[in-house]
Amino acid sequence: MAVSLSAGVRNSLASVQDITAQAAAVQSRLATGKRVNTAVDNPVNYFTASSLNNRSDQLKGLLDGMSNGIQTIQAASKGIDGVTKLVSSLQSTVKQAQADAAQNRxxxxxxxxxxxxxxxxxxxxxxxxxxxxxxxxxxxxxxxxxxxxxxxxxxxxxxxxxxxxxxxxxxxxxxxxxxxxxxxxxxxxxxxxxxxxxxxxxxxxxxxxxxxxxxxxxxxxxxxxxxxxxxxxxxxxxxxxxxxxxxxxxxxxxxxxxxxxxxxEAITSSTRSNLIEQYNTLRTQIDELAKDSGFNGVNLLAGDQVSLIFNEKTGTNQNKLSIQGTTLNSDNLGITEATNTTIDGFTNFQNDLDLEKATEQLNGALTSLKSLSSTFGANLAVANTRQDFTKGMADVLTTGASNLVNADANEEAANLLSLQTRQQLSQTALSLSSQADQAVLRLF
Structure with a gap:
């Protein structure tokens, strides 16, 4: 059976219901922190923010790959630094041998x-x-x-x-x-x-x-x-x-x-003979150090390649940096093994001319190492720049999406307080309207 309400009560009730609905919406915004939670709230802002967040997430996903690539380059750079120090030690060994030259004229x-x-x-x-x-x-x-x-x-x-x-x-x-x-x-x-x-x-x-x-x-x-x-x-x-x-x-x-x-003929120098083993040991360590300069299974000093992807696109629109490594060892640096006799392809430590050639070899090796270090350094600078750019771009996209859908907590709190006040007043009005209907009872 339908209940008949007076016009005053019905208007007051409608006002209370409307205010309650508005208060519920405001409370939802405060709880979620968003003023656009579904496409119904604001289709344009909702789908635009979703697109921006998706791209931001894709860029953030690329950061791990960039980080691994950067660490791989840094590992190779550390390896080059270590090899450079070993080559400097080889130079010292040759100088020691040359200092003993007068003993075997x-x-x-x-x-x-x-x-x-x-x-x-x-x-x-x-x-x-x-x-x-x-x-x-x-x-x-x-x-x-x-x-x-x-x-x-x-x-x-x-x-x-x-x-x-x-x-x-x-x-x-x-x-x-x-x-x-x-x-x-x-x-x-x-x-x-x-x-x-x-x-x-x-x-x-x-x-x-x-x-x-x-x-x-x-x-x-x-x-x-x-x-x-x-x-x-x-x-x-x-x-x-x-x-x-x-x-x-x-x-x-x-x-x-x-x-x-x-x-x-030259007399064999015991000092030079003793330096041969030291020289060859350092030479071997160059090879071993280069082999240990990898990161996560990739070693640019062993001829491996690393690719850093900089954007979320595919195909020809994809932006990436491919770094081809090189096989770094004593042979490729032109540092020949030391011996106590004259043999083709080896350095005779008893021979001054061979020692001069060894010095030239080591100088050439240092030049090659500097060039390789410069190449890796330039690639590392590019990778670091793109990593910083990607981080910043992801933040810009996230912030832009937030500006479209996030709620202003201060504003929504003020709205809620205002609605609560209006709700109390509406309830009071509804009570007054009900009292008017109750006046008929006084006739009995």
């Missing part, structure tokens, strides 16, 4: 050019007697070659020579060795002059020791061949020196310099 001492009898006759030291002797026998009389109180004597090089010459060969000239040839005037030339000429070469030195022996010593560790010759002019003397024709007169017992006239 090839040296040849000839027979004594002065005798005890000459020492007694001249009252000079054997060294001074040998240095003062003429090189050329001016009268071809072998009986007066000895030094006396009035004569300096001579070593007996061919009579009548106008020019003398020296020929010095270090190592193999065809494989990077050196050759020095020079002629000088034979007249009044002494052993001292010969010593000076040898010292001018820059590839060998000479001196006469206290025993009166002429010593020829290489400035490097390469085998040294020395020849003395004479002739009617400089060219003829040089040709003669190339065969070492006059070597025997200055105390060297080998005449044919071109085949067996070896002044001396």
């Amino acid at each position: 090839p040296t040849k001492a000839g027979d004594a050019l002065a005798t005890t009898a000459e020492k007694i006759a001249t009252s000079k030291s054997l060294k001074d007697i040998a240095l003062d002797k003429l090189l050329v026998d001016d009268d071809a009389d072998a009986t007066n070659n000895a030094a006396t109180e009035t004569s300096s004597g001579n070593v007996g090089v061919a009579t009548g020579a106008v020019s003398l010459a020296i020929s010095i060969e270090v190592g193999d000239p065809a494989a990077g060795g050196s050759t020095f040839e020079a002629s000088f005037d034979a007249e009044n030339a002494t052993v001292r002059d010969l010593v000076n000429e040898i010292n001018k070469s820059g590839i060998a030195t000479a001196f006469v020791d206290e025993k009166g022996q002429l010593n020829v010593k290489g400035t490097g560790s390469e085998t040294v061949k020395f020849g003395l010759g004479s002739g009617a002019d400089g060219d003829a003397a040089i040709t003669d020196a190339q065969d070492g024709t006059s070597n025997v007169e200055i105390g060297f017992d080998v005449v044919d310099r071109t085949t067996t006239g070896i002044v001396g």
Whole structure:
């Protein structure tokens, strides 16, 4: 059965119901923090915010991949730093070997050019007697070659020579060795002059020791061949020196310099030998360190590749950075293994030229490492920039979505307070309207 309500009661009741509905909506906004909870509330804002949030979530999902990629690059960069330190240690090892160079210079001492009898006759030291002797026998009389109180004597090089010459060969000239040839005037030339000429070469030195022996010593560790010759002019003397024709007169017992006239070969240095193991150990550690420079199974120093995706799109619209690694090891850096002998492709620690080559190898390795580090550094800068940009972009999208659907808590709280006040007033009005209907009861 329908209940009839007076117009006043019905209006008051409608007002209370409307206010209650509004209060419920405000309370829902305060509870959820959103003023648009469904498409019914505001279709445009609802779907726009949903799209913005979806893109923000996709970008945030890419951040993990970027982070892994950045860590992979940083791991490779740390590996390069470690390898660089090891190469610097290799340089120190080579410098130690080079500092010991003077200990293994090839040296040849000839027979004594002065005798005890000459020492007694001249009252000079054997060294001074040998240095003062003429090189050329001016009268071809072998009986007066000895030094006396009035004569300096001579070593007996061919009579009548106008020019003398020296020929010095270090190592193999065809494989990077050196050759020095020079002629000088034979007249009044002494052993001292010969010593000076040898010292001018820059590839060998000479001196006469206290025993009166002429010593020829290489400035490097390469085998040294020395020849003395004479002739009617400089060219003829040089040709003669190339065969070492006059070597025997200055105390060297080998005449044919071109085949067996070896002044001396490098002496094996124990210090250099001990440094070989240290050098090769450091070289091996370069390979091991590079192998350990990976992150999450990806190693850019082992030739792996890493790709960093920067946007949520696919296909040709996708933006990504692909970084191709390189296989980093001692061989690829051009650092050859150290040995104690001359072997193709290896570094002979007993050989000065090989040590210089090793220094060049290490300098080249450092240049390669700097270039590789620069490349990775540039890629890392790009990756970090894009990571920061993606984080900021995701925040912008989230904030934009929130601005479209989020409720203003202060405003909604004020609305609720106002509605509650109106609700109380409406309830009071409804009560007054009911009292008017109850007035009929007073008639009974």
